[in-house]
Amino acid sequence: MAVIRIAAILKPSKMADIWRLFGWLAPFPSLARNRTMVLSLTNMATNFMCASRTSGRVPHRATLTPLLLKYKRKLTCIPVDEVYLIPELNPEYIVLLVSGATASIGLDKSARITAGEKVLITAAAGGAGHIAVQWAKAAGCYVIGTCSTEEKEKVLKELGCDRVINYKKEDLAEVLRKEYQSGIDVIWETIGGQVFETCIKNIANRGRIVIVGGISSYKSEDSFMPKLDLSFLPELLLFKSAAVLGFRRAAYRECFASYFKFLSESLQKGDLKTIIDNGEKPAGNEFFGMEGIIKGVEHLHTGKSIGKVIARLY
Numbered sequence: 375m376a377v378i379r380i381a382a383i384l385k386p387s388k389m390a391d392i393w394r395l396f397g398w399l400a401p402f403p404s405l406a407r408n409r410t411m412v413l414s415l416t417n418m419a420t421n422f423m424c425a426s427r428t429s430g431r432v433p434h435r436a437t438l439t440p441l442l443l444k445y446k447r448k449l450t451c452i453p454v455d456e457v458y459l460i461p462e463l464n465p466e467y468i469v470l471l472v473s474g475a476t477a478s479i480g481l482d483k484s485a486r487i488t489a490g491e492k493v494l495i496t497a498a499a500g501g502a503g504h505i506a507v508q509w510a511k512a513a514g515c516y517v518i519g520t521c522s523t524e525e526k527e528k529v530l531k532e533l534g535c536d537r538v539i540n541y542k543k544e545d546l547a548e549v550l551r552k553e554y555q556s557g558i559d560v561i562w563e564t565i566g567g568q569v570f571e572t573c574i575k576n577i578a579n580r581g582r583i584v585i586v587g588g589i590s591s592y593k594s595e596d597s598f599m600p601k602l603d604l605s606f607l608p609e610l611l612l613f614k615s616a617a618v619l620g621f622r623r624a625a626y627r628e629c630f631a632s633y634f635k636f637l638s639e640s641l642q643k644g645d646l647k648t649i650i651d652n653g654e655k656p657a658g659n660e661f662f663g664m665e666g667i668i669k670g671v672e673h674l675h676t677g678k679s680i681g682k683v684i685a686r687l688y
């Protein structure tokens with residue numbers, strides 16, 4: 375679930391103001407540290423972002439005061455490596471920030487997918503899932519996607535899934551056992567509990583199962599991740615030379631900028647498709663404001679959302 379905070383390159387007419395504000399930040403070491411900073415100015419509907427170097431100049435109070443008054447409640451400072459310039463104001467780029475980066479970095483760096491491998495993506499029609507499907511297909515993998523509705527089945531076929539398993543119609547364990555007797559090379563696991571257990575029991579020799587989440591227990595008050603008896607695991611991993619890995623996007627910050635750039639270019643070229651669920655289709659109204667965030671989260675947990683669930687803040 376993402377909250378839209380659209381960014382745009384600062385209009386040249388505002389540039390002078392920004393340079394003066396950078397100058398004002400320079401004396402505050404914690405903010406400036408003489409490194410590249412970004413100012414984000416919230417201007418009703420749009421965040422204007424601009425990256426530059428601190429100038430070290432302190433403007434005269436008379437220059438500064440009107441600027442501060444103008445922007446005082448709208449100014450935030452964030453490091454420039456957390457800001458990505460986008461060519462147009464389009465919410466599709468929001469999908470790339472979390473879901474896109476998670477799927478692409480996770481499959482490359484953690485799962486280490488290679489062409490020809492069989493890759494199973496759970497919640498394949500979801501926010502991270504629909505990007506993971508396309509990323510694995512583009513890498514030359516055979517992709518199996520799981521989902522729970524016929525509408526999602528259709529979406530996954532359009533995205534290029536070689537095999538779609540609607541687990542409401544077919545038994546996941548049975549399909550894997552019967553159709554993939556040599557096992558699955560890479561499993562992108564976001565559900566947890568019984569699904570995780572089924573997946574790990576169907577891993578191939580030298581396979582990798584990547585734990586990305588455990589959505590089946592997010593609403594539980596007991597535990598964030600489902601508790602499991604995995605006493606069989608060491609033996610299974612040993613005999614299959616297999617691995618279980620955890621993946622958290624935040625641990626791969628150094629990859630964000632290059633992956634975002636690549637994903638963004640792929641989107642522009644039409645090589646990557648993003649799917650957004652902003653409430654208009656399922657609920658008839660766009661998820662909007664704080665209430666929209668709550669509705670969006672509730673919608674995400676119904677299991678009916680398709681693609682990335684987003685809400686517009688302003």
Ligand SMILES: NC(=O)c1ccc[n+]([C@@H]2O[C@H](COP(=O)([O-])OP(=O)(O)OC[C@H]3O[C@@H](n4cnc5c(N)ncnc54)[C@H](OP(=O)(O)O)[C@@H]3O)[C@@H](O)[C@H]2O)c1
Binds near residue numbers: 375472497501520523
């Ligand atoms: N590790 C990281 O850095 C990272 C970053 C982002 C997201 N994630 C994780 O990746 C997963 C996907 O996140 P997302 O934001 O893209 O969401 P999402 O996939 O859009 O999540 C919703 C989908 O999960 C599936 N699902 C399966 N069991 C469910 C259950 N018990 N309750 C609700 N939904 C269930 C449903 O699709 P089906 O039709 O397939 O059942 C549902 O549409 C989550 O586990 C999330 O925590 C991890």
